[in-house]
Amino acid sequence: MSQPASPATEIPVELFRQILIWPLLIHAPHGESAMELMDLVTDELERHSWHWNDRSAGQSASPLKGLPWYQDDHDYSEIVYFHSYVRDFLYGGDGTPASERPLRVLRRTDIASLLLKVDEGREYRLKVERVEAYLFDSGILQVVVEVAAPQLVSKSPTDSEQLRPFMLSDALDLQNVLRMAFPRRWKPKTGIPSETPHRACWLNSEGSEIAGSVQDFLNQEDFTRIVREQAELPAAKHWQYLVQPLPLFERRVCTGLSVKQIEDQRLPSMSYIAVPDPRLISDGDFERIAFFDSAGQSSVGSYSDEFLVGWEKDHAYDRFWQRLPSEGGPEVALHNQMMRTRWLCSGYGFAVVGASGDKFFTTQIAANFRHHYFRMGLIAHFHRAKLISLRDQLAEATKQVGENFRNRVMEIQRSATIFRARFWFHEVSTQLQGREIFTWWSNRLGNPSLFEHVISDIEAAESQVRTEFEAEESQDINLITRVGGAIGILSIVLSIVALIISLLALEAISPLKQFAIMPANPWDWTVANLWLGRIASIACPLSIVSLWILLVVYGGLRYYKSHRRTRRLR
Structure with missing residues (x-):
C-alpha cells in the first residue's frame, strides 16, 4: 500500500533546475536576406558579451559546434538520439560552412547567478549554468537561460538573513515566477505585481549586480509605457539586458533591428525536480507542476474538479511511473525503484519528477533533461514561433494592395514551403520514447493544428493571388x-x-x-x-x-x- 500524500510544504526538493526559453521574432525593416539578417544580428549581439564560436572556424568548423559542450558521453548520446535531418539542423553535420547554416548558437559567460526577491520575506539566489541564443535563418531568436541549485534566503522582521530548506512549495512558486517576462497586472491599492517577483537582477562572478539588469517590478511605468503608447508587449529589464543592443519592437519608433515577443508574459519553461519519494506528491501538486502554477492547498488542484478529470491522460507520460508499488518479493524491488519517474507537460511547460535516491534519475535522466529533452523543446517551440511568425507576416501582407500584396504573399509562400520541407519535423528521434515525447509535447503546444491553420491561410492567400x-x-x-x-x-x-x-x-x-x-x-x-x-x-x-x-x-x-x-x- 502507498503512503498518503504529503503537503508540498513538507516535501524537500534535493535537486532542482529550470530551463527558460524566450522566443523572439527579429524585426528587420530593410528587407535583408536570411544570411544577411543572421550576420547583422550576430554582429549586434557580439557587441554585448555574446560570442559565436563558429565565426572564425569557416569551412573547417566542427559539426559539433552547435553543442553547448562536447565533453562526455552525454553529448554523444544526444547526437545519436536524433534523425539525420534533425542532426543536420541542430549541428550542421552535413558539412555546410558555419556561415551558411540555418542555426547559429551564441553564448555568454559574464552572468554567474540570478537574484530574485519574491516578496518581503524571501529571496532566491540561483546559479546560472547556461545563457545561449539560438539564431535561426527564418528570423527567429530563442534566448535560453538555465538556472539550478536555488538557495532560499528567508528574512526575519529584524532583517537578519538565514538559509532555510528548499521545499516543493518553494519549487512551485519559483518555477512560476521565474518564467514571468512582465507582470500581467498589479494588485489594487498595494501596487504589488501579480505572480511575478518584486525584484530581479543578474549577478556577476563576484556576486555584484550587473548594471542595467536590475528590474523593480513595483515600478509600473517600466512596463506600461510601451503598452500604452505602442500596444506592444513589454519585458523586464533583466530579460531585455540579455538581447542588448537590440531593443524591443515599437512600431512607430524602431527604424533598425529590433526583437518582438511572440508569447505572453509566461516564457516556455522546463523543470527538473528530484525529491526523496515522488509518490508522496499529491495529485493536486502534480497538476501544479504540470501547469507551472504556484503553490496552493495540496489536497486540491488549481482548477475545478470537472476540468481536472482525467488530466493525466493528456498531460502525464507515465511509461516509468506507478503510484502503487508492485506487490511481490525482493525480485520486484528493482522494478518498484524504477517506476518513480514521471514526465509532465502542458505545452508551455515541461517537467520531469523523480526520486533523489535513484542514481539513474540523478545522472542519466538529469543529463537527458539538459540535452535530449531540451533539444526537443527547442525544436517544438521553434516550430510554434515560426508558425506564429508566418501568421503575423500574412496579416501584415493583407495591409498591402496590388502588386505589393501579391509579391509579399509569394514571399511568405516561399518561406512556408522551405519551412515545411526542411524544418517541420513530425518526429525527431530514432528512439520510441523520444518520438512519443516529442509528439506529445507538440500536441500539447497545439503545433499540428496551428500548422494546418496557418498553411491553409497561406494557401488561401496564394489562391487569391493566382486568381x-x-x-x-x-x-x-x-x-x-x-x-x-x-x-x-x-x-x-x-x-x-x-x-x-x-x-x-x-x-x-x-x-x-x-x-x-x-x-x-x-x-x-x-x-x-x-x-x-x-x-x-x-x-x-x-x-x-x-x-x-x-x-x-x-x-x-x-x-x-x-x-x-x-x-x-x-
Whole structure:
C-alpha cells in the first residue's frame, strides 16, 4: 500500500533546475536576406558579451559546434538520439560552412547567478549554468537561460538573513515566477505585481549586480509605457539586458533591428525536480507542476474538479511511473525503484519528477533533461514561433494592395514551403520514447493544428493571388485579341488601298493614251508600265508590312505577359 500524500510544504526538493526559453521574432525593416539578417544580428549581439564560436572556424568548423559542450558521453548520446535531418539542423553535420547554416548558437559567460526577491520575506539566489541564443535563418531568436541549485534566503522582521530548506512549495512558486517576462497586472491599492517577483537582477562572478539588469517590478511605468503608447508587449529589464543592443519592437519608433515577443508574459519553461519519494506528491501538486502554477492547498488542484478529470491522460507520460508499488518479493524491488519517474507537460511547460535516491534519475535522466529533452523543446517551440511568425507576416501582407500584396504573399509562400520541407519535423528521434515525447509535447503546444491553420491561410492567400494573375492574363488576352483584330483590319484596309491605287493608275493611263497626251511609241509605253510597276511595288508590300506588324505586336505582348508572370512567381 502507498503512503498518503504529503503537503508540498513538507516535501524537500534535493535537486532542482529550470530551463527558460524566450522566443523572439527579429524585426528587420530593410528587407535583408536570411544570411544577411543572421550576420547583422550576430554582429549586434557580439557587441554585448555574446560570442559565436563558429565565426572564425569557416569551412573547417566542427559539426559539433552547435553543442553547448562536447565533453562526455552525454553529448554523444544526444547526437545519436536524433534523425539525420534533425542532426543536420541542430549541428550542421552535413558539412555546410558555419556561415551558411540555418542555426547559429551564441553564448555568454559574464552572468554567474540570478537574484530574485519574491516578496518581503524571501529571496532566491540561483546559479546560472547556461545563457545561449539560438539564431535561426527564418528570423527567429530563442534566448535560453538555465538556472539550478536555488538557495532560499528567508528574512526575519529584524532583517537578519538565514538559509532555510528548499521545499516543493518553494519549487512551485519559483518555477512560476521565474518564467514571468512582465507582470500581467498589479494588485489594487498595494501596487504589488501579480505572480511575478518584486525584484530581479543578474549577478556577476563576484556576486555584484550587473548594471542595467536590475528590474523593480513595483515600478509600473517600466512596463506600461510601451503598452500604452505602442500596444506592444513589454519585458523586464533583466530579460531585455540579455538581447542588448537590440531593443524591443515599437512600431512607430524602431527604424533598425529590433526583437518582438511572440508569447505572453509566461516564457516556455522546463523543470527538473528530484525529491526523496515522488509518490508522496499529491495529485493536486502534480497538476501544479504540470501547469507551472504556484503553490496552493495540496489536497486540491488549481482548477475545478470537472476540468481536472482525467488530466493525466493528456498531460502525464507515465511509461516509468506507478503510484502503487508492485506487490511481490525482493525480485520486484528493482522494478518498484524504477517506476518513480514521471514526465509532465502542458505545452508551455515541461517537467520531469523523480526520486533523489535513484542514481539513474540523478545522472542519466538529469543529463537527458539538459540535452535530449531540451533539444526537443527547442525544436517544438521553434516550430510554434515560426508558425506564429508566418501568421503575423500574412496579416501584415493583407495591409498591402496590388502588386505589393501579391509579391509579399509569394514571399511568405516561399518561406512556408522551405519551412515545411526542411524544418517541420513530425518526429525527431530514432528512439520510441523520444518520438512519443516529442509528439506529445507538440500536441500539447497545439503545433499540428496551428500548422494546418496557418498553411491553409497561406494557401488561401496564394489562391487569391493566382486568381488575380489569371484575371490579368484574361484581360491581356482580350487586349491582344483586340489589338490583333485592329491590325488585321488595318492590313485589309491597306491591301484595299493598294488595289485601288493600282486600279486608279491603270485608269489614269488609258485616257492619256486615247488623247495622245502620253507618247505613242512603244518605248514610251514601256516607261509608263515601268511607273505602274513602281506604284504596285509600293502598294503591295503594304499588305505584307501590316501582317508583320500584327505578328510582332502579338508576339511582343505575349512575351511581356510571360515575363511579367514569371517575375511575379519567382
